[in-house]
Amino acid sequence: MGPGPINADPRVSQVLASPLIGQFDPAMTAFMTQTMELYRTVFRTANDATLVVDGTSRAGIEAAIVSLIAPGDRVLVPVFGRFGGLLAEIASRAGAEVHTIDEEWGRAFDQQRVIDEIDRVHPRLVAIVHGDTATTIAQPLDQIGPACRERGVLLYTDTTASLGGNPFEMDDWCVDAASAGLQKCLAGPSGASPVSLSDRAVAVVRTRSRVEAGIRAPGDRVDGDVIRSNYLDLGQIIDYWGPRRLNHHTEATAMLYAARECARLLVLEGMDHAVARHARHGAAMAVGLQGLGLELFGDQTHRMHNVIGAVIPDDVDGEAVRGMLLSRFGIEIGTSFGPLAGRIWRVGVMGYNAREDTVLTTLAALGAVLARLGTRHRDPAAGVSAAQDWYDAHALAD
Numbered sequence: 001m002g003p004g005p006i007n008a009d010p011r012v013s014q015v016l017a018s019p020l021i022g023q024f025d026p027a028m029t030a031f032m033t034q035t036m037e038l039y040r041t042v043f044r045t046a047n048d049a050t051l052v053v054d055g056t057s058r059a060g061i062e063a064a065i066v067s068l069i070a071p072g073d074r075v076l077v078p079v080f081g082r083f084g085g086l087l088a089e090i091a092s093r094a095g096a097e098v099h100t101i102d103e104e105w106g107r108a109f110d111q112q113r114v115i116d117e118i119d120r121v122h123p124r125l126v127a128i129v130h131g132d133t134a135t136t137i138a139q140p141l142d143q144i145g146p147a148c149r150e151r152g153v154l155l156y157t158d159t160t161a162s163l164g165g166n167p168f169e170m171d172d173w174c175v176d177a178a179s180a181g182l183q184k185c186l187a188g189p190s191g192a193s194p195v196s197l198s199d200r201a202v203a204v205v206r207t208r209s210r211v212e213a214g215i216r217a218p219g220d221r222v223d224g225d226v227i228r229s230n231y232l233d234l235g236q237i238i239d240y241w242g243p244r245r246l247n248h249h250t251e252a253t254a255m256l257y258a259a260r261e262c263a264r265l266l267v268l269e270g271m272d273h274a275v276a277r278h279a280r281h282g283a284a285m286a287v288g289l290q291g292l293g294l295e296l297f298g299d300q301t302h303r304m305h306n307v308i309g310a311v312i313p314d315d316v317d318g319e320a321v322r323g324m325l326l327s328r329f330g331i332e333i334g335t336s337f338g339p340l341a342g343r344i345w346r347v348g349v350m351g352y353n354a355r356e357d358t359v360l361t362t363l364a365a366l367g368a369v370l371a372r373l374g375t376r377h378r379d380p381a382a383g384v385s386a387a388q389d390w391y392d393a394h395a396l397a398d
Contacts, residue, residue: 001362002334003133005183009352012188015257023251038263039194045170049197051241052259054252057160057181060193064177067234070225071095076123081132082337105135106298111143125154131162136309145174165278165306176201187351188262192255209235278305281354284387288363291386297344306350315375329365
């Protein structure tokens, strides 16, 4: 019950045991085509270039950034948590001229501030996190995307922690590139990264990928703007997934099964319903944590549905609490990074674990641990009671 990875849906775990087949088996190419179509629904897009990068969510992030920018390109990264810093680092390693603006951890950017910075910096790419689990905050994008489109600027967003549990409208928000991971709201294991690119983004990738000219021979000069990765060259990966099925790498067959099943289950549930489910159980967890006397961290109007930050009380050892939760109850919650290290717990309610029973069980266990390890009197059942009252007051219609 931390910020991810979380327990995979048993149906996803089951498909991981399916027999492996070759990457050019007709069944495999059919699976790839189905997976592309499913993730178009998940990302809310009509993008043809919607596929899966083999590797954890960071592979998808790097593939997008390294494929979209050339050395010397100007990139704007609004940073409101740990993972904005990661985007800036990756862009810098790719040779970009990186400009950052910072917001206090626990708050989202006012979108106009980002737009004003775009007008000042004139970047080729804006790279921004949609939901940063380090701070539990989700960044609005509905104004930033259209502003980028009007100015001819590409917009990339990292949706690793948010996709499937929070509203995300790739086409309506004019997002040019997005990447995600399976191990959070998508209810799968880490190891595959869904990615979607707009036609504008694909056109940029095509000008930089060597796939059209064939495989470069050893010793050939590398042009300054060529994609500086072979494995993460989205131009080659697009053609690997596309109708030509050009060989690029050996497909991670089991992970493709998992990625397909994650998307299939979300589409079967309905994206609106999945987002509402995360909102419902995340809200109940937040109320329950407050029932235990804990202060919620960050601007709650911009909190992700699936991660709640709770300020660690001064009368308990935060790591001792996490240790007892894990050793006595088999429940894991997270701490945080940087300026929030040791200051907050991060409690996840996402994917397969976005359920009433997991919320109530976690609150019961946390209440018992706080009563045992804290110096202030706390009713160990207060969290469960508050969450149950919330569920009763927000009962779903039959």
